[in-house]
Amino acid sequence: MEKVKDLVCGMMIDPATAAATSEYRGKKYYFCAKGCKIAFDKDPEKFIRAEEKAESTQVSVLLLRWPTSRGAGHRSLSTEERDAHSEDCAD
Numbered sequence: 509m510e511k512v513k514d515l516v517c518g519m520m521i522d523p524a525t526a527a528a529t530s531e532y533r534g535k536k537y538y539f540c541a542k543g544c545k546i547a548f549d550k551d552p553e554k555f556i557r558a559e560e561k562a563e564s565t566q567v568s569v570l571l572l573r574w575p576t577s578r579g580a581g582h583r584s585l586s587t588e589e590r591d592a593h594s595e596d597c598a599d
C-alpha cells in the first residue's frame with residue numbers, strides 16, 4: 509500500500525494503519541494519531557497550504573535548473589547561426 513503523508517507532523521504513514529482519518533473538500537487525509545487529526549480539523553487550510561507550498565517550491569527549483577542549462581546551449585547555438593548568416597549577407 510502506498511504511504512501517505514500526515515500533514516500535521518509530516519510523518520509518512522500507511523493508510524491501512526492510520527490512527528485517524530479526516531475528509532476535507534472530498535479528499536481523504538490520514539493521521540498517525542488522533543491528536544494530529546484534531547489539529548488538522550481545527551484549521552485544514554493551514555496544513556494543506558503549507559504542503560502545497562512545499563511541493564511548488566520543489567517544482568520551481570526543478571524548473572529553474574532546466575531552462576538555465578538549456579537556455580545557455582540555445583543562446584550559443586543561435587549566436588553561431590547569426591554570425592554565419594551575417595557573413596553571408598556581407599559577401
Ligand SMILES: [Zn+2]
Nearest residue numbers: 514517540544
Ligand atoms: Zn501525526
